[in-house]
Amino acid sequence: MSPDLAGFKIGHATDDEFHTGCTVILCPEQTIGSVDVRGPAPGTRETALLAPDKPIHYANAVLLTGGSAFGLSAADGVMRYLGEHGIGHVTPIRPIPIVPAAVVFDLGFSQGRRFPDAEMGYAACVQAINGPIGQGNIGAGAGVTIGKWGGFEHMMKGGFGLSVLQEGELVVGATAVTNPVGDILAADGTVLAGARKSDGGWLADDYPLRFVSQERLPQMGTNTTLTAVFSNAKLTLPEVNRLAQRSHDGMAVAIRPIHSTHDGDTAFALASGQVDAPFELVAAMAVTAVTEAIRNAVRHAQTLLGVPGLAG
Numbered sequence: 195m196s197p198d199l200a201g202f203k204i205g206h207a208t209d210d211e212f213h214t215g216c217t218v219i220l221c222p223e224q225t226i227g228s229v230d231v232r233g234p235a236p237g238t239r240e241t242a243l244l245a246p247d248k249p250i251h252y253a254n255a256v257l258l259t260g261g262s263a264f265g266l267s268a269a270d271g272v273m274r275y276l277g278e279h280g281i282g283h284v285t286p287i288r289p290i291p292i293v294p295a296a297v298v299f300d301l302g303f304s305q306g307r308r309f310p311d312a313e314m315g316y317a318a319c320v321q322a323i324n325g326p327i328g329q330g331n332i333g334a335g336a337g338v339t340i341g342k343w344g345g346f347e348h349m350m351k352g353g354f355g356l357s358v359l360q361e362g363e364l365v366v367g368a369t370a371v372t373n374p375v376g377d378i379l380a381a382d383g384t385v386l387a388g389a390r391k392s393d394g395g396w397l398a399d400d401y402p403l404r405f406v407s408q409e410r411l412p413q414m415g416t417n418t419t420l421t422a423v424f425s426n427a428k429l430t431l432p433e434v435n436r437l438a439q440r441s442h443d444g445m446a447v448a449i450r451p452i453h454s455t456h457d458g459d460t461a462f463a464l465a466s467g468q469v470d471a472p473f474e475l476v477a478a479m480a481v482t483a484v485t486e487a488i489r490n491a492v493r494h495a496q497t498l499l500g501v502p503g504l505a506g
Contacts, residue, residue, distance in 0.1 A: 198324060199358065200365035200426035201466055205322030206333030206354070207268075207315070212308035213498060214300050216259035216268045217333035217354060218318040219369065219422055222466040223281075226431055227253025229294060230438035233418055233458030237263045237297035241460075244294055246435040254281050255319070256462050257295035258334040258371050258420045261309030269295040271315025296460040298373040299416040300337030302346075303499060329355050330494030330505060334420070338373035339501060340492060341388030342417060343451065344397045344406050348389040351503035352378075355491030357483045364427060364471045368444070368483035371420040372491040375411065375456045376404065376449045380489070387492040387504050404451055411456055418458035419445055421487065423480045426468040433473050438463035440477040444484025 201222040208215035221227070229244045239257075243250055255272050259265040273291045276282055282289030318333065329335075335354025342349045352374075358367035372378065377388025377398060389397035389404075398404055423441050441461035445452050453459055463480070495503035 199367060201324060202424045203322035203324045204327050204369065205318040206328060207318040207321065208332050208336050209308055213303035213337040214260040214308055214310055215333045215336040216257060216265065216310040216314050216318050217369065218272055218315065218322055219256045219424060220319060220322045221253055221255055221464055224252055225464050225466045226251045226429065226434045227294065227462065227464050228431065228435035228438045229460065229462050230442060231460045232442055232453050233460060234455055236458035236460050237266065238295065238460060239266050239269055240292065240294040243292065246432045250283060250292065251431045252292060253294055253464060254291045255293045256422050256464065257293055257315060258422065259295060259297050259310045260300035260334050260337055262297055262299045262301060264309035265297045266295055267312055268310040268315035269293045271312035272319055274312065275316050275319035294462065296420050298334060298338055298371055298418045298420060300373065302339065303337045327356060329353065329490055331496050331498060334371040335491060338371060340372055340374055341377050343375045343404050343411060344389040348397050349501060350387045350390065351495040351498050351501045353491040353495035355487040357486035357490055359479045359483050363469045366423065366425045366476055366479035366483055368421055368423045368480065368487040370484060370487035370491050372488055373417055374419045374449050374452065375417045375454050376451045378488060378492045379448055379450055386489060417456050419449060420460050421445065421484050422462040422464065423484060424464040425476055426466050427471045427476045428467045428469060429465040429473065434463050434465050437477055437480055441480055441484050444481045448485045448488040
């Protein structure tokens with residue numbers, strides 16, 4: 195369960211046959227958006243528009259999707275849905291929806307036979323609600339995996355996670371799609387889920403630096419953690435950009451290693467401007483929300499085609 199999402203709506207579309215999907219966050223009117231991309235091989239759309247020096251400050255939705263670069267086409271469906279509802283950046287002709295998007299590489303289960311498309315993007319919008327949503331093997335988390343630094347034979351199932359915090363009227367939440375090379379850590383720093391030894395236990399017990407050999411590491415660009423922080427706080431565009439930067443602190447708390455040359459880590463931040471709040475409080479809540487969203491993603495992940503998940 196989660197508290198009210200402060201006017202934001204989240205929806206999933208999932209292909210249960212090919213284990214891929216997408217997740218959309220629909221934003222209240224005049225939500226300021228920004229992004230911080232630290233992965234060396236990201237797959238993104240409209241992220242340059244969210245830079246703090248750009249004149250358009252607002253985002254109408256954020257799409258997190260599987261399918262690698264092919265999955266970016268799902269944003270077309272989000273655009274269509276928003277366009278049908280008259281939502282977007284006002285121009286003399288018609289509103290133009292602003293839909294930043296980022297992808298994960300989840301082709302392992304589908305073998306590239308199915309990608310999220312415009313139909314799935316539209317369906318995720320139709321399913322979006324301002325309340326509790328599914329976690330684990332759903333939406334953009336349907337086909338993701340974790341703990342691949344020691345080789346694919348050691349990996350576990352990742353997923354989609356959500357965490358929402360509230361202090362008075364202030365709401366700060368985070369979504370996470372966990373597809374990293376690294377392990378997911380519990381609050382005490384031990385492995386919650388990640389690279390397993392064939393005879394039981396965690397591979398990190400034998401390799402505390404989480405490096406076996408260069409040959410064991412997956413190909414660059416096939417791993418990514420995506421997060422999106424959302425809040426009803428009243429923030430400026432530079433502050434929203436800093437919030438996206440601070441979101442990576444949550445990744446660093448929950449994932450090891452993080453921001454490797456084999457990951458495309460991307461963090462979005464969204465602020466709808468409804469509640470006055472100190473930036474440092476919002477940022478501290480965001481770091482905690484991101485950390486817990488990442489952990490929730492694996493807590494709810496179910497075993498899939500022989501890849502074990504914590505949820506069984």
